[in-house]
Amino acid sequence: MKLIDALHVTAAAAGTLLITLALLWPATVDAVDPAGAKIVEPTLTVDGWTVAMRSDKPSYAVGEKPTITLKCSNPTANAVEGDLQLAMTGESPASRMSRMSLPPTSLWQGNCAVSLKAGETREYVVPVDKAIPANLLLTVRLLHAKPQAATVNARVAVNAVAMSLGVIAPPKPAAPVAARPTPSAQQAAAVQTPLAQAAMPRR
Amino acid sequence: MKSRRTLLGVVLGLAAAGVILSLAPAQRHRLPGGTILSECDGAIRELVIHYTPAAADVSAPIYRQFLPQLPSDVTVYAICPDAATFEDLSGRVGALRCRLVSVPVGHAMTTWSRDRWIALAGEGASAILLCPSGELAGEVWPDRAGDARTGEDLAAAVGGVSARDGGLFFDGGDFVTDADAAFVTPAVLRRNVQRTVRTPQELAIRLERSAGKKIILLTEAPDHHGGMFMMVAGENRVIVGDPAAAKALLSSRPAGQIDALCPPAGADFSEQTQQKFEAVARQCQAAGRRVIRIPIVPGRDGRTYLTYLNGIIDSRDGKRTVYMPTFQGVGELNRAAADVWRSEGFDVRPIDCTSSYQHFGSLHCLVNVLRRR
Numbered sequence: 001m002k003l004i005d006a007l008h009v010t011a012a013a014a015g016t017l018l019i020t021l022a023l024l025w026p027a028t029v030d031a032v033d034p035a036g037a038k039i040v041e042p043t044l045t046v047d048g049w050t051v052a053m054r055s056d057k058p059s060y061a062v063g064e065k066p067t068i069t070l071k072c073s074n075p076t077a078n079a080v081e082g083d084l085q086l087a088m089t090g091e092s093p094a095s096r097m098s099r100m101s102l103p104p105t106s107l108w109q110g111n112c113a114v115s116l117k118a119g120e121t122r123e124y125v126v127p128v129d130k131a132i133p134a135n136l137l138l139t140v141r142l143l144h145a146k147p148q149a150a151t152v153n154a155r156v157a158v159n160a161v162a163m164s165l166g167v168i169a170p171p172k173p174a175a176p177v178a179a180r181p182t183p184s185a186q187q188a189a190a191v192q193t194p195l196a197q198a199a200m201p202r203r
Numbered sequence: 204m205k206s207r208r209t210l211l212g213v214v215l216g217l218a219a220a221g222v223i224l225s226l227a228p229a230q231r232h233r234l235p236g237g238t239i240l241s242e243c244d245g246a247i248r249e250l251v252i253h254y255t256p257a258a259a260d261v262s263a264p265i266y267r268q269f270l271p272q273l274p275s276d277v278t279v280y281a282i283c284p285d286a287a288t289f290e291d292l293s294g295r296v297g298a299l300r301c302r303l304v305s306v307p308v309g310h311a312m313t314t315w316s317r318d319r320w321i322a323l324a325g326e327g328a329s330a331i332l333l334c335p336s337g338e339l340a341g342e343v344w345p346d347r348a349g350d351a352r353t354g355e356d357l358a359a360a361v362g363g364v365s366a367r368d369g370g371l372f373f374d375g376g377d378f379v380t381d382a383d384a385a386f387v388t389p390a391v392l393r394r395n396v397q398r399t400v401r402t403p404q405e406l407a408i409r410l411e412r413s414a415g416k417k418i419i420l421l422t423e424a425p426d427h428h429g430g431m432f433m434m435v436a437g438e439n440r441v442i443v444g445d446p447a448a449a450k451a452l453l454s455s456r457p458a459g460q461i462d463a464l465c466p467p468a469g470a471d472f473s474e475q476t477q478q479k480f481e482a483v484a485r486q487c488q489a490a491g492r493r494v495i496r497i498p499i500v501p502g503r504d505g506r507t508y509l510t511y512l513n514g515i516i517d518s519r520d521g522k523r524t525v526y527m528p529t530f531q532g533v534g535e536l537n538r539a540a541a542d543v544w545r546s547e548g549f550d551v552r553p554i555d556c557t558s559s560y561q562h563f564g565s566l567h568c569l570v571n572v573l574r575r576r
Contacts, residue, residue: 005208012212013219020220042397094506096346097258099315099564100374101339103426103505137340163398 041071042163046082046144049074049116053142053163060132068140070124074116084112085143086126090136104139139163236331236367237323238415241382242430243437245575246519249330250279251316251357252570254292255346258314262569263295264558269526269566272552273301274519280361280573282306282316282353308356312349315564316571318374318428320354320366323415330574332358332366333413335373336399357573364573369413371395371406376428376568381435384417384490385410388429392420419490423482426505430567433483434512436547437523441492443484444499444512446472452498452535464509464533465502466561476501497543498536506563509533511540513565514554515572525549528556528565 041052049072056067066088074080089104108130116122132138140163250273254262270279279301283289289305296303320332334354338347358366372394379386387410392403400406403420410418425432425444432444450472453461462469484494500509514527525544529537541551556565 008205008208009212009215012209013216014212016213016216017219017223020217021223024220024224043401044397093340093344093347094504095562096344097261097314097562098506099313099318099376099562099568100428100506 042142044084044142044144047080048076049080049082051084051114051142051144053140055140055163062134063131065131066128066140068126068128070112070114070126070142071121072114072116072124073121074118077118079115079117081116082114082144084114086110086112086128087141087143088128088130089139089141090133091139092136101137107133107136107138236333236413236415237325237329239333239378239380239385240322240324240572240575241435241437242380242572243435243516243523244382244518247273247277247515247517247572248576249361249573250277250515250570251282251573252279253282253312253314253316253319253350253353254288255284255312255314256288256291257346259291259295261559261562262314263292265554265556265566265569266292267296268554269515269570270296270299270301270303272526273299275300275302277301279303280306280357282308282312282356284308284311306357306360308349308353310349310352311346312353313346315350315568316353317430317564317568318376319350319571320357321369321373321375321378321414322571322573324574325365327363328574329363329365332364333369334366336368336370337372339372339374361573371399371409371413374428375571376430376564378414379429379433379435380414380416381437381439381441384419385414386419386421386429386433386435386441386487386490388421388427389424390426390428392422419486421483421486423479423486425476425479425483425501427501427508428564428568430513431508431510431564432480432499432501432512433487434514434516434567435492436495436516436549437518439492440495440547441487442495442497442512442543442547443487444480444501444508444510445496446477446480446499446501448496448539449498449500449509449536452539453500453533461500464500464530465504465507468503468507471501471503471505495543495547498539500533500536507561508563508565509536509560510565511536511543513556513567515566515570516549519576523549524552526552526554526566528560528567529553530560531555531557 041054044051052071054069056069060066068086070084086109087106088108090107091101091104093101108128110126110128112124112126114124252266273279281289281292281303283292283305285307286305289307293303320334323331323333325331332354338351340347354366358364373391377388377391392406395406396403400409407418407420434442436442464470484496487494497511499511502508509530511527514525517524527541527544537553541553544551554566559565559569
């Protein structure tokens with residue numbers, strides 16, 4: 001009788017153990033490597049309220065003007081105000097031989113004054129008054145800058161996020177090598193896909 | 204009675220599961236693949252270079268000096284578009300003691316091998332290539348698009364090597380690694396925070412898990428690859444560039460002659476740029492490293508550097524050797540830089556990198572290390 005009891009308890013324990021481990025084993029939780037995750041809307045957090053940035057299109061033709069939408073959410077119990085700054089920069093390799101592109105240059109800057117009541121969510125639309133140029137890798141940066149209290153040199157604390165704008169290239173002669181299809185397809189799904197256009201100048 | 208036995212079994216099972224799961228966090232944080240190679244420890248076993256006809260004038264003069272100096276137990280994989288290009292390279296570098304192996308890939312690429320992947324030492328003698336999720340401008344720059352494939356090409360061609368997508372945007376040159384930690388440039392922060400990860404902390408965790416080593420994210424540094432402005436030297440030492448030291452050494456020269464060293468914009472000895480190098484030195488000190496300074500001439504374009512840090516270090520038979528870039532027309536800088544490395548116990552082998560530095564890289568940028576002993 002005691003042996004039967006022990007076997008019963010052991011079987012119940014083993015079953016419970018297996019089920020519990022199968023459900024809660026951390027490797028299972030971690031099995032999906034966050035490496036695959038991409039943030040579609042870069043989000044800036046400012047003193048408890050957030051700004052999610054997105055462009056009106058996933059990609060643009062040369063000459064088009066993008067529109068940036070800022071979705072501002074204030075989950076706090078207080079009204080908030082802020083002055084957001086946007087900047088579009090462009091960069092390109094100096095030549096085909098270059099190891100890396102030249103530092104980005106400023107193409108456009110804009111501001112957006114934000115005022116939110118407690119608990120309010122509101123979208124601000126910011127047109128970019130700059131036509132998409134050719135031969136550049138474009139990035140839009142969103143910044144919230146505020147003077148840092150108690151710093152000797154009144155330095156500015158900059159809180160920023162950025163996204164790259166995809167640009168559709170005009171038709172061009174067939175390139176000798178096509179981009180690797182898999183990553184490009186993955187990246188195309190993300191707003192921040194870095195895409196520029198046209199052949200690079202050769203030094 | 205039966206339900207009591209069942210209940211007792213469930214309780215015991217839950218308790219056992221609790222004990223096992225409490226030990227599981229170690230499993231969660233177990234490094235998934237390998238450990239990023241140190242730049243300054245171990246004897247070089249295998250190197251990887253890219254060679255393309257278009258960049259032959261940039262890279263071949265450097266390979267011709269560097270490759271013949273490598274010992275016979277070193278294998279160099281030369282990734283080339285085709286077999287004819289490899290033959291061209293073989294002819295240019297001349298007789299070698301090391302083994303030069305062709306890896307024809309059938310597509311275009313740049314000549315910069317360093318940035319394509321980071322080598323991790325895996326189980327046994329295996330190597331894992333941690334590749335970036337994409338190459339900047341790869342979609343429109345055929346050579347750079349080809350670069351994105353060379354990690355997989357190499358893994359397919361060389362036994363014991365695998366390649367995987369690191370899930371992040373980076374260049375291999377953004378990492379400078381010693382035995383204990385990898386220093387990572389601010390560019391990796393800029394390219395990933397709010398793109399692939401939400402916060403710098405998340406980035407550091409991801410990198411640590413991928414690289415298998417402590418990650419030190421540099422928050423302020425010159426806007427360039429790490430190996431252009433700093434290099435690890437082992438035994439807790441880091442060598443950091445010092446524009447002021449170069450300026451002092453060049454003080455007898457007319458300004459126009461100094462500017463001509465870094466065309467087209469000229470040399471940058473501004474206080475603002477100097478402070479970026481000082482910031483790197485401070486961060487390395489804060490990380491517990493002893494910092495040694497070496498002359499460096501940064502360009503106002505932010506890219507063209509005369510740097511003595513962009514070398515390759517080989518540690519074998521108890522001796523450290525640095526293959527150090529040198530540049531024509533600046534003998535006083537070349538000598539001073541070699542003295543710095545020698546004072547730290549290195550055998551210095553100069554490699555003239557005049558042909559490449561105006562394209563924003565030198566020896567370290569051209570050569571990637573696959574395996575060390």
